[in-house]
Amino acid sequence: MILVLLTALPLLGALALLVPAGRFLPGDAAVARFGAAVSGATLLVAVCTAAVFDYGAGSRTQLGVNRSWASSIGLRFHLGVDGISLPLVVLTALLTFLCFVHLARHAPAGGRTRLLTGLLLVLEVGMLGTFTALDLVLFFVFFEVVLIPMYAVIAVWGGPGRAAAARKFILYTLFGSGLLLVGMLLVGVKAGTLDMTQLAARHGAGLSHGVQIGAFLLMGLGFAVKTPMWPLHTWLPDAHTEAPTVGSVLLAGALLKMGTYGIIRVALPSVPHGAAYWAPWLGLFAVVGIVYGALACLAQTDLKRLIAFSSVGHMGFVLLGIATLTPVGVNAALFGNIAHGLITGLLFFVAGSVKERYGTGDLRELGGGLLSSAPRLAGTLTFAAVASLGLPGLAGFWGEMLALLGAYRPHAALPRGTFIAFMAVAGLGAVLTAAYFLRLLSGLTHGTPREHVPAGAARISAVEYAAWAPLVAGTLLVGLWPKTLLDVTTGPVRALLGGG
Template sequence: MIDISESVMQFLLAFIVVGPLIGAAAALLPAPPGLKGKSPDQAVLRHGVTVTGAVLAAAIVLTLGFDHDQPSKMQATTDISWIPALDVRIHLGVDGISLPLLVLTALLTFLCALYSYFKMPAGPSPKAFVALLLVLESGTLATFAVLDLLLFFLAFETVLIPMYFLIARWGGEDRRAAAWRFVLYTVLGSVVMLLGLLLIGLKAGTFDMVALATDNGRGLSTSVQVIAVLAIGIGLAVKTPMWPLHSWLPDAHTAAPTVGSVLLAGVLLKMGTYGFVRILLPIAPDGMQIFAPYLAAFAVVGIIYGSLACLALARPGSKGDLKRLIAYSSVGHMGFVLLGIATLTPTGVNGALFANIAHGLITGLLFFLVGAIKDRYGTADLDALAGATGAALYGRAPRLGALLAFSAVASLGLPGLAGFWGEMLALFGAFDPAEGLSRPAYLTFMAIGGLGTLLSAAYLLLVVRRVCMGAARPAGEAAIADVQGYEFAAWTPLVALTVLAGLWPAVLLGLTDPAVQKLLAGGKA
């Protein structure tokens, strides 16, 4: 930790949120002659790398200046009146819960911009692509930084437009239908969520999330909390996505360009689970107590459903798309996050937050790798990849094959890698749920979740066998390019952080645990 003044911390957080928006506007302007390089397209792509790199640097400095001895305290706070009649404020701040998500978002967006500089997806002007990427980053970062319910909703919705266009204009087959399905599902869920947010704000007399969390639901009747949890929970569950509100996800991932899939899985899905932790747990505890068993039940159904869907796609002869398989795996992995939240315990919620970060790192890497495989072979169809001779990545592109195998074993929860701790803590939380919840029911949920981990191992190892193993390359067949320099630069941080989080989980848990303890205690811890 380094000593940074509060005013500098405030500026850093404001820059992290607003900087990408300014960068998006600048991306649409003509490039100065001296900065065009070989072409205007190259200049705007370089601009995207520069802006996202500056935001990542600011996020790292903010992390270094963060008071790690008080992670439960809101830091770098800005609180300015915006709409006095409704008591809506521009209120920003970070604590141990939101800081890791800010850094993850800044990192993944920078890596996507870097990757796109060398491997721009086919489509319209790079100017629009970079601008949309930066607007998407700003909306996601704002979601994790704002402390006002209405601002949270605005930030939550901001990401829809850029993600829609990234899928519809730069995506693959059936991209328009997938983009429309993504928007329709999330907008319909968000309309219901807005009603719940307004209900809380109007009944409590404030939209300030810190004040509402400190009040811990005492200003809201049980019936209001139940309605609020149901309304807000539906909107958050669509974005998470929770079974059975997940059906937009596989199509969106399959159609999206590589960087779109990385950001959709790596950060956008986290906005839903973050809302559960930041809003519903502290603000409507009585309502969450009533709905928690149902949330846990939907979570474990999603775990099993996602795993069985992946097994079906991985089966020979099923014509399973590898991107679609990874998308269904996200339904299962996010089920563990929801299960941890539904335990209403510090252990479970910490597990959920850890699994959020681990999923962002591992699944982001998986989508990068699947995109690279599709570029090389012209398809992500598993039957085509494992055809007559097999993709045989171990023999044809050994580094690429090794990275795919590494990502697969990290995703299945191998001890020593990031995927292990979140799922284990979520299951531990289910073993001993919060007081007032049925322990036999949660033990059943824990057993079903444990079965899900076995099914995850089955389909991921099957994918590795079919894609990485196979006959040697026949004589005369064109060689497959191994990992390129720009790919190495974009993927190495994800590999390193997956190992670091797996071997040293205390780095992340030391941030989240005090904040979670305070949040569950209604701001008194």
């Protein structure tokens, strides 16, 4: 029942916060410590899950729970993990805990710490449930649980444009969810089962070619909104720019991964003919997103907005890997998911600290000379930026390199010339990625020092070190030893794609 405990702990923690403050956890500091304790316990369960996982049988669903939920319509409460979902479970639990560590010394600007803590715990329930659910309806329920908490986090604690950003977020994601539900129900009804493990084992057997094409289009669009894929990405920059630091970290580090994970877990194995039909289009939109994201970053003057647009480009590499329909490409996508979560989570933490110290995230107002006025802050920003641009030896390199390699040798059913062209365009996007990050560092960490440096700008607190250090370590670990992740995902990916 370890996976039940994984989702039950944050849910029980959120429910406990409904008790009036006068009777339970009076004061914001006590609430913040409670949130850190609950998320820390959840992280411990996630680590225990990784510890007891049988890596020699990573393609098999493990630690499963499979109970009847609504027998009259065939719904089951079915949870499990394999080598595809396990890294995302650990990443999600880690990022949530680090967000609560951050909140321990950085109270939300709008107050109401109790409400924010409860919402973040519910958000964790939805994210962890999505990565462990093995029933289509249960998956969809968890997938939707995250919407209202994230909407509220942006709308209540966001910046000046929070209302519009929150509305755009909820409208886009609800539209995508509607398409996703129709696609899933189409597969479930035609296949006669909602069990994701059975659907994956059948590899489309019993579903006509037309049904598979239609179902993949519907599910793919639904997941693409969450990813987000160009041109369905326009909600993301606004949401990131206006969201508080913890909202941006979880949005980039975990929520975006739900979209690409859904394509890999649900769409690819259940409707493989539909995936092969739409793969060239998916690859096209992916490489357009890579180049568009990089060009948009070159035009940005706000630090958080620049990082947000960089996510569009990086997730484009993830989508390109998926579009190749090869073990190399899908492994690249899974690796890119983890790398992006670690690196972009760190970037948003640092961006939040810059804004807190200097009162703005506008690059024109920040000026330069950060390396001399706040060397530790500038050093962390530099590390995260060079990791994000794909420096060999850091986590960002492997996902992008393997995606390009997968595009060079796509699945035999796909047009190789088209994907080689995609590879060339994506390579150009990688160069542009280096350009905008180096431009950022040149102007912000070097450049002309600003005249007035706020008191205490150079000091990094112990809480900030505690929140950032695990992400730095993770970026180094999977960058220097990519086998750490690839050995976990390779077997399950081959099985998922029908290779045994």
